[in-house]
Amino acid sequence: SQQGEEDPQALSIQEGENATMNCSYKTSINNLQWYRQNSGRGLVHLILIRSNEREKHSGRLRVTLDTSKKSSSLLITASRAADTASYFCATQGDTGRRALTFGSGTRLQVQP
Amino acid sequence: DAGVIQSPRHEVTEMGQEVTLRCKPISGHNSLFWYRQTMMRGLELLIYFNNNVPIDDSGMPEDRFSAKMPNASFSTLKIQPSEPRDSAVYFCASSLSFDFITYEQYFGPGTRLTVT
Numbered sequence: 001s002q003q004g005e006e007d008p009q010a011l012s013i014q015e016g017e018n019a020t021m022n023c024s025y026k027t028s029i030n031n032l033q034w035y036r037q038n039s040g041r042g043l044v045h046l047i048l049i050r051s052n053e054r055e056k057h058s059g060r061l062r063v064t065l066d067t068s069k070k071s072s073s074l075l076i077t078a079s080r081a082a083d084t085a086s087y088f089c090a091t092q093g094d095t096g097r098r099a100l101t102f103g104s105g106t107r108l109q110v111q112p
Numbered sequence: 113d114a115g116v117i118q119s120p121r122h123e124v125t126e127m128g129q130e131v132t133l134r135c136k137p138i139s140g141h142n143s144l145f146w147y148r149q150t151m152m153r154g155l156e157l158l159i160y161f162n163n164n165v166p167i168d169d170s171g172m173p174e175d176r177f178s179a180k181m182p183n184a185s186f187s188t189l190k191i192q193p194s195e196p197r198d199s200a201v202y203f204c205a206s207s208l209s210f211d212f213i214t215y216e217q218y219f220g221p222g223t224r225l226t227v228t
Contacts, residue, residue, distance in 0.1 A: 030213055042116075042203055042219030043155075088155065092214050099145065099168055100214055102155040 005103050006089055012109040019076040021106040023089030024069075030094040032065055034074050037086045037105070046074075046087075051094070081112040116220035118204050124226045130192040133223045136185055137206030143214060146179055146189050147203040149222075155203075161187065162209055194227045201225070 007022045023032070031050045035043040049056045049065045049072070056063045062075040076083055086107050090100040117136040125131055137144045145160040159169040161181045169179070176195070181187040191198055201224050205217040 033216060035217075042221050043205075043217075045216035045218065048216055090217075099157050099160050100217065101157070102147075104154045 006087070006106040008106060009104070010107045010109070012111065013079060015079060015081055015110055015112050017079055019079050019083070019108055019110070021074045021087050021108070023072045023074070023103055025072075025089075025091045025103075026070065027091075028094045029067070029091045031092050032063075032072050033090045033092075033100065034061075034063060034072075035088045035090060035102075037088065039085075043088065076108075079108075079110045081110050084108060084110045116204055116206055116218050118202075118220035118223050120223060121221060122224050122226075124228065125194055126228055127195055128193045129227075130190065131194045131198075131225060131227075133189040133202050133204075133225070135187045135189070135204030135220060137187070137204070138218055139185065141206035141208055141218070142184070143207045143209040144181060144187050145205040145207070145217060146187070147205065148200045149203060150200045158189070191225075194225075196227045199225055199227050 005024050013019050029051050031048055033048045034046045036046055037043045047058050047061055047063050049063050060077045065072045086105040088102050088105045090102045092100050119134045143162050146158040147155050148158055149155045158171045159179045160167055164181045177191055179189045201222045203219050203222045205219045207217040208215050
């Protein structure tokens, strides 16, 4: 089963609004990463947060991590039409299989 | 840097034919990953290599799939014989990994495979 599950599956907002996407996972992790995928393209890495970090910023992106709840959120502030894409969280477990496990993604549509 | 290079970008083949997908990772990266993406199953890890050695191939669907990494700059994913249910977009990604910790992955543009 998927390690990370994003919520919501789809999100439609107006340009300028903030977009928040959530990710839940099941097992202990070493790090959690967020990726963006534009239609027909490969995934692009956005941000990595380690298990001992609680919050991280990168430009208009803000990621939080709550290991007690096994959840993370990605906030995109002042969204733009160019932010329209699918967003995936990916987790790396701290034992056993060390490859990233991707969630099913959130499709974000930003209306101009 | 040219990024991760995959070829071909599109492949249409008939059921039963052999298909070979190719990947050139980013120079200096020591880990390489093959993924498959479909609408139904999302993004699935098929296999990953560390320092050219297969570490985890538990995601390879069945014996029809095989992957090799003969050197640090080249990998192949082969499907023989191909079936319609293999139709998907296949991505290759590379990254730096140390002490089993995988950092950000860089994805290629993908190969869209259609098996008729």
